[in-house]
Structures are given as structure tokens and as C-alpha cells.
Amino acid sequence: xxxxxxxxxxxxxxxxxxxxxxxxxxxxxxxxxxxxxxxxxxxxxxxxxxxxxxxxxxxxxxxxxxxxxxxxxxxxxxxxxxxxxxxxxxx
Numbered sequence: 001x002x003x004x005x006x007x008x009x010x011x012x013x014x015x016x017x018x019x020x021x022x023x024x025x026x027x028x029x030x031x032x033x034x035x036x037x038x039x040x041x042x043x044x045x046x047x048x049x050x051x052x053x054x055x056x057x058x059x060x061x062x063x064x065x066x067x068x069x070x071x072x073x074x075x076x077x078x079x080x081x082x083x084x085x086x087x088x089x090x091x
Contacts, residue, residue, distance in 0.1 A: 005056075008063040017076065018055040024080040025051055033084035054083055 007014045025035050025047060038050045058079050065072070 008059050014059055017058055020076045021054050021080060022051045028084055032086050035084055
């Protein structure tokens with residue numbers, strides 16, 4: 001379990017991003033990509049960790065983001081697609 005987690009954009013923003021990433025993971029389960037690899041190798045607990053890792057990474061990459069352009073959901077989808085490549089074992 002991680003301690004002293006940093007939330008570069010605040011906890012509320014992190015929680016919203018985590019929800020969207022967890023939703024993506026749920027939708028894409030079974031497509032043969034990284035999500036399935038992680039699930040097959042480590043089970044549900046590993047998928048939970050994957051969602052947290054991707055959320056942390058996305059939030060850091062988008063530190064101090066400006067959502068005024070309205071493309072936040074597109075950015076998350078694009079980020080997740082780039083992470084969930086078929087046969088991609090890099091997390």
C-alpha cells in the first residue's frame with residue numbers, strides 16, 4: 001500500500017481521473033492488451049494497482065491542467081489507448 005500519495009491536481013481531480021481510467025479498464029477487459037496481461041499474471045489486485053499507476057502517471061503528465069478546452073475525456077482515452085497496446089507488457 002502506498003503512503004504519502006501526492007495529488008498534483010488535488011484529490012478530487014485524481015479521484016475523477018481514477019474513475020475514468022477504471023471505467024476504461026472495465027470496458028477494454030478482454031481485448032488482449034496490457035489490461036488482460038496484467039489480469040492474467042496478477043489477478044484483480046494487479047488490475048487495481050494498474051488503475052492506480054495509470055492514474056498517478058496521467059495526473060503527473062497533466063499537472064496544473066487547464067480543462068477549459070473540454071478535451072479532458074479525450075486525453076484520458078488517448079492516454080489509456082497508448083498504455084493498453086496488444087501484447088504490451090510495459091505498464
